[in-house]
Amino acid sequence: MVSAKELGERKIIQLITTCLxxxxxxxxxxxxxxxxxxxxxxxxxxxxxxxxxxxTDVPESMTLWQAxxxxxxxxxxxxxxxxxKPTAVLASLGLPENLTxxxxxxxxxxxxxxxxxxxxxxxxxxxxxxxxxxxxCVALGICQSGHLIKxxxxxxxxxVAVTGAFGKTAAGLKILIANLSxxxxxxxxxxxxxxxxxxxxxxxxxxxSQTATASIDTSDGLAWSLHELSQASGVGFCxxxxxxxxxxxxxxxxxxxxxxxxxLYGGEEYELLVTINPQLWKxxxxxxxxxxxxxxxxGVATEQKQVIIKTGNGTVAVEARGWEHFKT
Amino acid sequence: MVSAKELGERKIIQLITTCLxxxxxxxxxxxxxxxxxxxxxxxxxxxxxxxxxxxTDVPESMTLWQAxxxxxxxxxxxxxxxxxKPTAVLASLGLPENLTxxxxxxxxxxxxxxxxxxxxxxxxxxxxxxxxxxxxCVALGICQSGHLIKxxxxxxxxxVAVTGAFGKTAAGLKILIANLSxxxxxxxxxxxxxxxxxxxxxxxxxxxSQTATASIDTSDGLAWSLHELSQASGVGFCxxxxxxxxxxxxxxxxxxxxxxxxxLYGGEEYELLVTINPQLWKxxxxxxxxxxxxxxxxGVATEQKQVIIKTGNGTVAVEARGWEHFKT
Numbered sequence: 001m002v003s004a005k006e007l008g009e010r011k012i013i014q015l016i017t018t019c020l021x022x023x024x025x026x027x028x029x030x031x032x033x034x035x036x037x038x039x040x041x042x043x044x045x046x047x048x049x050x051x052x053x054x055x056t057d058v059p060e061s062m063t064l065w066q067a068x069x070x071x072x073x074x075x076x077x078x079x080x081x082x083x084x085k086p087t088a089v090l091a092s093l094g095l096p097e098n099l100t101x102x103x104x105x106x107x108x109x110x111x112x113x114x115x116x117x118x119x120x121x122x123x124x125x126x127x128x129x130x131x132x133x134x135x136x137c138v139a140l141g142i143c144q145s146g147h148l149i150k151x152x153x154x155x156x157x158x159x160v161a162v163t164g165a166f167g168k169t170a171a172g173l174k175i176l177i178a179n180l181s182x183x184x185x186x187x188x189x190x191x192x193x194x195x196x197x198x199x200x201x202x203x204x205x206x207x208x209s210q211t212a213t214a215s216i217d218t219s220d221g222l223a224w225s226l227h228e229l230s231q232a233s234g235v236g237f238c239x240x241x242x243x244x245x246x247x248x249x250x251x252x253x254x255x256x257x258x259x260x261x262x263x264l265y266g267g268e269e270y271e272l273l274v275t276i277n278p279q280l281w282k283x284x285x286x287x288x289x290x291x292x293x294x295x296x297x298x299g300v301a302t303e304q305k306q307v308i309i310k311t312g313n314g315t316v317a318v319e320a321r322g323w324e325h326f327k328t
Numbered sequence: 329m330v331s332a333k334e335l336g337e338r339k340i341i342q343l344i345t346t347c348l349x350x351x352x353x354x355x356x357x358x359x360x361x362x363x364x365x366x367x368x369x370x371x372x373x374x375x376x377x378x379x380x381x382x383x384t385d386v387p388e389s390m391t392l393w394q395a396x397x398x399x400x401x402x403x404x405x406x407x408x409x410x411x412x413k414p415t416a417v418l419a420s421l422g423l424p425e426n427l428t429x430x431x432x433x434x435x436x437x438x439x440x441x442x443x444x445x446x447x448x449x450x451x452x453x454x455x456x457x458x459x460x461x462x463x464x465c466v467a468l469g470i471c472q473s474g475h476l477i478k479x480x481x482x483x484x485x486x487x488v489a490v491t492g493a494f495g496k497t498a499a500g501l502k503i504l505i506a507n508l509s510x511x512x513x514x515x516x517x518x519x520x521x522x523x524x525x526x527x528x529x530x531x532x533x534x535x536x537s538q539t540a541t542a543s544i545d546t547s548d549g550l551a552w553s554l555h556e557l558s559q560a561s562g563v564g565f566c567x568x569x570x571x572x573x574x575x576x577x578x579x580x581x582x583x584x585x586x587x588x589x590x591x592l593y594g595g596e597e598y599e600l601l602v603t604i605n606p607q608l609w610k611x612x613x614x615x616x617x618x619x620x621x622x623x624x625x626x627g628v629a630t631e632q633k634q635v636i637i638k639t640g641n642g643t644v645a646v647e648a649r650g651w652e653h654f655k656t
Contacts, residue, residue, distance in 0.1 A: 016435070088375075108344040111344075
């Protein structure tokens with residue numbers, strides 16, 4: 001009898017989805033960042049649900065306020081990746097019986113803070129008894145059908161881009177979980193884990209400018225997300241630039257780590273990884289910059305279905321690994 | 329420091345909702361069976377999320393297939409209570425690392441079966457590692473604004489009605505959890521717990537006939553649901569009839585229990601409790617019967633805000649107690 005631990009999250013998802021009959025004409029196929037239902041009149045409801053379990057997803061130094069806020073943010077990030085801003089959030093709570101009144105209020109305030117940051121509201125939910133603090137959120141928004149950005153639309157020749165630099169959360173987790181010390185600017189590293197931010201403005205700007213052909217959030221790490229996008233779109237990627245956050249560079253130098261390793265194989269990072277029609281690159285970049293964001297070109301989509309990165313002397317493969325429940 | 333156990337579920341919900349800023353012009357206020365967002369054009373998305381935690385919500389003899397199916401049904405029931413049929417379901421899973429491949433597939437099949445029974449699909453979700461099997465489902469549907477049945481619309485003089493007889497789950501839980509033996513027909517009692525059914529046809533028929541003024545599902549027990557409806561609508565209820573299921577009557581007789589106690593103070597029962605404009609009673613009853621259901625008159629809504637039931641020699645108060653996490 002094979003156990004969940006031996007299977008790993010990806011295989012478990014595959015097992016479950018095999019049991020599920022797909023909705024005919026679903027606007028988004030199973031396995032994308034979010035799901036959708038067609039409302040007619042060229043409108044979709046885009047919806048996502050994600051669970052945060054204290055024991056496996058919450059570092060010890062994260063407060064319950066931060067955990068609750070993060071549970072909201074990680075759901076909103078998946079909508080952002082589809083180009084949709086959140087209209088409402090719901091939250092189901094599993095709470096241990098020894099949790100205090102103060103801790104419960106912390107959770108409530110964290111949920112509200114996460115929603116408020118993105119101009120939305122927690123409109124409902126559910127409370128249950130559980131052994132471990134469990135926060136399951138739902139985010140939903142309304143999107144014009146033509147604006148939805150799926151994982152599957154990338155074409156060879158498209159520009160691959162991201163909405164920010166990588167590596168901070170991988171370094172931050174090493175500080176928080178492995179107790180490594182950080183250099184002077186390590187506050188930003190820890191902060192990236194404890195106070196993640198979703199790229200809603202960027203996702204919506206890309207959707208409205210109709211310049212992106214595919215999109216995914218990088219919550220499972222940049223490398224894994226590249227492979228997911230590659231598989232969904234049937235293209236490969238050749239990267240020629242890897243934007244590593246300055247603070248992550250400094251941390252890597254301090255400890256003798258490879259900064260590219262931190263940037264590629266981290267996780268819990270909520271940047272968007274997108275592909276852009278090369279003829280619309282300027283328009284895309286401008287759309288994102290107009291809302292105060294940045295769009296960084298990191299490579300190009302290729303016909304050859306491999307994910308590689310150029311180095312000084314050739315190319316190396318970007319491995320298909322990243323954050324995975326049961327295995328990481 | 330007061331603990332969750334001392335607070336109880338109702339007080340916890342109150343603490344959390346106090347932290348949440350309400351969405352302006354929300355079609356359904358916080359604390360109803362489900363939530364909604366306005367789509368314009370006289371349309372709403374009605375949505376609900378509910379968590380099922382194995383240790384506290386799943387009797388030992390319930391299979392994982394049944395638990396997963398139930399997690400879907402209990403969410404669909406809340407939509408049914410608002411007069412909305414489900415368009416889609418999502419599921420977040422928290423799975424222990426020692427769960428087997430076979431058990432994971434059982435969960436997947438149970439989710440699919442629950443959705444299929446009500447003509448809908450599981451369109452997305454999430455998988456996580458957890459200490460205890462945790463199944464959080466989301467159900468959503470589209471409803472015409474004028475068809476939504478809230479908890480708050482009951483008026484004095486309205487007829488109070490239910491969609492079926494009560495008491496089976498209370499008896500079934502005594503067999504499953506307290507190991508009481510049942511009479512010959514106890515299969516139906518156990519079945520009511522393991523294979524609950526949501527009253528979607530009935531809820532939608534009432535919504536479309538525009539005959540119901542308020543509605544709630546009775547998952548926390550009939551007595552508690554009467555009090556919830558009373559509080560939300562600002563009316564009282566005087567019951568003159570309590571429909572007890574024959575199998576529950578027999579079980580009560582067998583053990584010397586009060587059958588009314590089983591019918592009023594159970595839980596995990598998914599009948600609808602509704603109030604009907606008395607002038608539209610015939611229309612409501614016919615609408616429900618046309619779809620193969622039944623609508624049983626149990627009393628009347630009153631100006632006096634108390635919930636009472638007529639007995640042979642006067643009236644007795646229906647107590648505000650029922651299923652409550654942390655306390656039951």
